[in-house]
Amino acid sequence: MKTILIIQARMGSSRLPGKILKPLGDTVELDYVVSRCRQVQGVDDVIVATSVLSQDDEVEVWCRKQGVTCYRGSEDDVLDRYYSCARTYRPDYVIRVTADCPFIDYQLGSEMVETMKCSPCDIVMLEGVLPRGLAMEIVSFAALEYMHTHGNEERHREHVTYYAYEYPERFRTVTLTVPNEIRHPQLRITLDTKEDYAMLTAVAEEFKGDMLVPAKRVVQYLLNHPDIAAINAHVEQKPVI
Template structure:
């Protein structure tokens, strides 16, 4: 069973309420859920948000769109993931559960890439597979999958605040787990197709307004083709560093 857990909150410091910002009258979170639900490899999708009152809006979104919402710790996102996965596993009585991690700042995540990474995980008999160990895909195409046992071990053993906030960081840095990095044919890791700041939103808004009405299922390569024809778009958010939030957490923990 492949359970996708999509973490989302309203209290983003750089761009508050970003996940429910609308383009074409539709929330960014709705675009992302639509793409996840079209995956051939994902069996169940749950939105994992926090118990903070500000995230009542995300629970309401889930109710309105018939998507299950789990609520847990605001800052200890690892515990939110683990408790969500454990509740689902126990309720459904599932012995072999895999956890797919996606974040709420990836509204145009590519369904084909999702399925390719999950397929790679299955074929390589890994405990963790992602396309982020050595990034080759654009930021915003990030997909991770791990076994429930790997998530449980991490939940019980991770002590750094940054490990608790970034969920899979402990797995990435540990030699305990069998891991695999899924790579793109061409390296587009310098490209930002995620939403952390206003400039990111401006770019994604442009992409959705121009590509979505023509083809709901456009791929990241379609996006690159569109941007190549409109090269000014490459500079809209090019000043923003990849993984700024992670770098900040690592510095606060004295790990960088």
């Protein structure tokens, strides 16, 4: 069972340009994401997939310096970028992570890989809603290929796995229950705005020097410090259209 993890990353952001290489803790935001993704058990390689635009040269340079595999593809057709990247490595399964999640839950990610290993399917569905910014997704390469072929709407090309959630009957699924301790969807632990950055900076300072702090501790910290959680509580996610 060959499993790769692909992090979609780009410098372009309408609300917070260059966000993934902004300072965070003792390093930069993307370092948090890559370091935590490398903790997911059962993953053969962690790859950063960025665009071919010149503004993303900086991402490739960072990856080269850090010894991180980097792939470059389409800016707007993110599904094609993912599929083309995955096809290069011919995995059985692909884990999807977005680069704006510095406290991604690698422990839950490891459970998802184990679930897929024990019950092979097209996609592992999570039962229970998490804070935005903690979850990753795992799909079979065959399912990713099917989505690439059949997902022709703009929303399917921009949001890699969206097709599978629109047409779940076309895929074999297995459900993994999310632990109660991280079922707090009111929290926003992702980076898209200056308010998000302020909140995440506060969290990184609380756990300074520990990029691998368990996600459940981050959640508990925010529950215990509602003033910190409130910094970006009003931020709305962009709708899928």
